[in-house]
Amino acid sequence: MENKNYKERVFEVTQLIPRGRVSTYGLIANYLDLGSARMVGWALNKSLLSNGVPAHRVVNRKGELSGRNFFPSPTMMQELLESEGVAIEDSKVQDFKQLRWDPSIELEE
DNA sequence: GGATTGACGTCTG
């Protein structure tokens, strides 16, 4: 029973995201070679049931907080990011291009 | 077990 599902890998990578930074589904999917960014989003959906998984640090490629609706409160995701020093406007990450954390690069694979 | 859905991404028009 290999509990090491691709989901757990997503959890680990998500937890590796530094505070004040954000990542995208595509980057994580590419790093884990899942083949589909949807897998990351789906896995993160399950991550809501797990503790210690800062899913709020993961956004789509546009930097939009697409998953905010899945949180207990749609504003909680933004609040958390702002609390970490990430500027949010209109449910989108400001300077996202700078703040985006790419595991394939930061971890240098 | 087939069909649908999903926190996305890339391509084409």
Added chain:
DNA sequence: GCAGACGCCAATC
């Protein structure tokens, strides 16, 4: 640059 369609793989109905 924006809008629509397709692809992706897994889970759920």
